[in-house]
Amino acid sequence: xxxxxxxxxFVDLEAIQRNFLAAKLIxxxxxxxxxxxxxxxxxxxxxxxxxxxxxxxxxSFFVAxxxxxxxxxxxxxxxxxxxxxxxKPSMARFYRKNDFIPxxxxxxxxxxxxxxxxxYALNVETGFSRSGISFGELRTLIHCKLNAPALVMSxxxxxxxxxxSINSLQKNxxxxxxxxTATAPRSLAASAGISLGSAYHFDLVRIxxxxxxxNNASLDPSPFVNVVxxxxxxxxxxxxRTGESVGYMGTFRACRPTWLGILAIGYSHGLAWSASNxxxxxxxxxxxxxxxxxxxxxxxxxxxxxxxxxxxxxRWVELLNERLPTELMAxxxxxxxxxxxxxxxxxxxxxxxxxxxxxxPLARI
Numbered sequence: 001x002x003x004x005x006x007x008x009x010f011v012d013l014e015a016i017q018r019n020f021l022a023a024k025l026i027x028x029x030x031x032x033x034x035x036x037x038x039x040x041x042x043x044x045x046x047x048x049x050x051x052x053x054x055x056x057x058x059x060s061f062f063v064a065x066x067x068x069x070x071x072x073x074x075x076x077x078x079x080x081x082x083x084x085x086x087x088k089p090s091m092a093r094f095y096r097k098n099d100f101i102p103x104x105x106x107x108x109x110x111x112x113x114x115x116x117x118x119x120y121a122l123n124v125e126t127g128f129s130r131s132g133i134s135f136g137e138l139r140t141l142i143h144c145k146l147n148a149p150a151l152v153m154s155x156x157x158x159x160x161x162x163x164x165s166i167n168s169l170q171k172n173x174x175x176x177x178x179x180x181t182a183t184a185p186r187s188l189a190a191s192a193g194i195s196l197g198s199a200y201h202f203d204l205v206r207i208x209x210x211x212x213x214x215n216n217a218s219l220d221p222s223p224f225v226n227v228v229x230x231x232x233x234x235x236x237x238x239x240x241r242t243g244e245s246v247g248y249m250g251t252f253r254a255c256r257p258t259w260l261g262i263l264a265i266g267y268s269h270g271l272a273w274s275a276s277n278x279x280x281x282x283x284x285x286x287x288x289x290x291x292x293x294x295x296x297x298x299x300x301x302x303x304x305x306x307x308x309x310x311x312x313x314x315r316w317v318e319l320l321n322e323r324l325p326t327e328l329m330a331x332x333x334x335x336x337x338x339x340x341x342x343x344x345x346x347x348x349x350x351x352x353x354x355x356x357x358x359x360x361p362l363a364r365i
Contacts, residue, residue: 004314006349007265010229011044013052013354016211020053022223023207026194031201036190036208037072038064038084042338043345044212044228048352050075053211062206066091069100082121082151092116101150107137114146121151122181126173126188127166128157135177142180151204152177152184159192159200160216167193171200192216214326214337230320230344232265235298237313246300247292251277259303259311261288265319266297270343272333279332282318283310290319320344 024033035058041049050061050072060080063069066088069081080101087095087102089112095102096118103121104110110133114120122141125132132154133141154174158164174188186202191210193200195217209216213227238260246252246260263281267273271294279290281301288301303311320326326344330337 004233004235004264007230007232007269009320009344009348009350010231011048011345011350011352012227012229013048013352015213015225015227016044016049017052017056019211019213019224019227020056020058020207022225023191023194023205023210024057026223027201027205028198032060032185032204033058034060034062034080034082034187034204034206035211036062036206038062038068038208039342040068040346042208042212043342045345045350045352046071047075048350049211050079052354054079060204062208066094066100069098073098073100080150087113087118087120089113089116092118095119103153104149105131105133107133107141110141110146111144119150121153122149122184124152124154124174124177126154126170126177128155128170130155135173138177138180148182149184151187152181153187153204153206155190156188156193156196156200159190159196160218162196162217167196167200195219209338212341214341226322226325228320228326228341228344229318230348231316231318232263232269232299234261234301234313234315234317235264236262237303237311238262245292247276248295249293251293252291252300256304259306260291261301261303261311261317263299263301263317264297266295266299268296268347270340270345270347271299271319272329272335272340272343274335275329275333279319279329280324282321282323283315286310287323288317 035053037046040046054076061072062082065085069083072081083102087109101119101121103123105123123132125134158166178186187204188202189200189205191207194205210224213224215222240254240258244254273294276293280287286306290299291302292300326337326341330340
């Protein structure tokens, strides 16, 4: 097993650009498309993603916290940067200096921060029941005669299900609350919400999952292209006899003489343990199953039906690509693709593919 490399995750920055432009095409020229790059751009690298997005016309970004806001500002002097975490009044001067736009989720957030001269956005509660200012609190806030918010926003709970009546209920509540905020720009839809139609688009849509190739709304065909490719090396080739078990707890038992490829990838690299005996891998043009329990550093694939020339230690096999999308891996693991993407992205060496990168076509992180 000497000379075997760690798994590699390729991130196609041009694909992210294409997905941004696809979202713009869906919502039309009168609606701004803002990029959600929170959680280190869903694990794919905020520092590498924001520049290419700005290059194709993205002017605003949503980040998780102040640290991420600073990273975006260091690259983009003129971008609007919305900070989703609760604002800190003690940082008001810093917000003003850097033109950051904190999102106020409570009446107290707005009442203590806004008099200090900051730009701000208001998150209003329309039925998500997680955070946001209620209708009654909004009326109280209006009477405080504060400066108008830079944005009024809310979040759809069931946009992944276009026929769910909660969507229209939230939209109607949002419109009623926006009546109290005069001419402030409005934002309700995120990635899945853009498929609900123009009535949900308002002035700005916030695109996260779709940027990274995830088709939350199950649009067919998907307007979004695959962004990531995950590959791992075969560390060893083993022949097991009929009846022998493979891996922890013997959850796979060979029903014939079986050639196993031992992959140098496991749940420490983001593969879900719950996807044991469920996943697939591409070996050239062939597809083979992952067999046995996924271990911390290793997983096994059944290479029995492959030509002998492909059963070679050291060759690379792919576990995520166009044929094996993130949504499939997530479904087989019993989770959501956003979680899968973040786990894979934060656990592996990332390599970036794009002509946007001037110095070399491949950048490593």
